[in-house]
Amino acid sequence: MCVLTCEEPTASLPGVTYQHERLSANPHDRAGARRADDAWLEERWSDPETRVLVVSGTRVRPADGGLDWVAPADAPEGLRVLLGEHDGRAWFAVIVDAEVSKTAQGEWTPLRGLLPFLADDALAGAPLVFHALGLAEWLFVTRFCPRCGGPLSPRAAGHELACANGHVQFPRTDPAVIMIVTSGEPGAEDERCLLGRQAVWPAGRYSTLAGFCEPGETLEDAVRREVREESGVVVGDVEYFGNQPWPLPASLMLGFVGRAVSTAIEVDDHELEDARWFTRAEMRELAEAGTLLLPQGVSISRSLVEHWYGGPLPGQW
Template sequence: MIDLPLLQPASLARSASQRNHTDRGPDASLEVVLARPCTRVLLAHRGSLLVARGHLVRFAVDDSAGLTGTRIYLGKDAQDTDFIGIDLDDEARAEVDRRIAGDLDTDAEPQLEDPATGIDVSVPTWLNLRDVGLSLDDLDVGLACELVALGNWHRAHTHSPRNGLPTEVVAGGWVRREPTTGSEHFPRTDPAVIMAVVHTDPDGTERILLGNNALWPDHRFSLLAGFVEPGETLERAVIREVHEEVGVVCHSPKYLGSQPWPFPCSLMLGFVAEAESRDTDVDVEEISHARWFTREELRSELAAGTIWVPGTVSIAGQILEAWLGADR
């Protein structure tokens, strides 16, 4: 069996927050939390977060009053500070941008020594979660994933799937309820498997199979992945997806770890599996081509810049990094 260790929590899998659903107040209302003097508010808009000085920007409750969007209770930190996130609508995003611009008109000094990019900018800046997932600390990245994932769900599920009527946000942002019937609808997470498919030659040489998605540039490669189907185990999903996408028969899937991927609502479940052979029959509609790489070949091409693979912000990059380092 291919010997890869379990992945340690990294990137978007990290979290130091406590979701603390039992302490939100009567009927999970946010009113009790909003009344606490230490509560802080975080802002998101369509997958981007307001960041400055190395952290998500924290607002006092009064400073966020009047901003429209969906309010969500995110939990608390080790010092018992409660956090509420607001997934802003477009009008509120514009209002926040006006406030930031107004502050700069009043005092431009923060810009004089401001870093050009990244989370250390002193002026509050909107950055995509993909771009800051490696840089934020454990507390902020956990809160950010929670807020972005729930914001995506709320924007896509404004009406009841049962009768098409509008729903209202209840339970601290964790439930949508249809007022007429009282039916409740909960956030969805779509499980997807992502796998390192490895073949070992009789002489012990290992090769990993990487695929080029039909929508990507020719030089871009990643691990194979696919969604788990109803009534299917994770292990069967690994075997099925590999065979469907590249015609390879694999066996002995071994779980490595997981990572939220709230773009919009996935949970990536990482595996390594053994391929019976290196024969491929690629489904060109989804995967344009697939290649086997030895460790030396992959290192060489990455160093030369002839191929591109995901960075470690994603579990794909983390699994690749673990496999590349397994012979050292």
């Protein structure tokens, strides 16, 4: 496998490892069968080699260019959440009150602020952090049973919530489609891709279109519906590209490449301010000039753009 380093655009990139894949590399054993094994959990917690990520609400504390993983003896009191096993040791998160981070904002960072360096964390990679913060977000917002309104209590090492009436809640992950839409002969000089921008973004920022899958809808139809709703462009063939966990707050981003069967743009002003077709030459010229800002390198959106373009591009959020 090679890292995406080519300088000139090419029509396809077989065997390429994209930047977003680094955030899912080297996953941990989630040890699901151990979540209700109190004796095993206590044994691993007492092991000084075990590492713990302290989470305040949904924020963590960076340290020395990485995250502040501590030994259990140095962890504060809070809800212990088993993340699993990795590199011969156990990994936990301890979730403490959100007020802890509010009193020292500069020391605590939400997940979005960690993304630029998360894949290069020397001690632990992104899958453990995504696991911890995804659960922390779910626990933070899920306080009462949706069936009876009763208070919920954690069990199964933080992976379940149950009320006094026996109703059990599990963590939510919402499927979202994200897509690059193309028009023209694949690989041809005049082939174009469709990008859009929201009104709240800084000038020059464009990205791939995206949206959530609705009940009873296939992923491919979600791609077609979202593109048509936001830009007016009709999509025909849809090809799966890849996926990326995105607990911001609770999504799984499913990437696709769609082929347009119409090119007229009619922007939905509610979601997009603008949508544009870009040729590869236009995209490169604008990115080099700094007037086109593309998604950050670790996002699957960036991978979709560079997959279509055929190589890396300057300029990112």
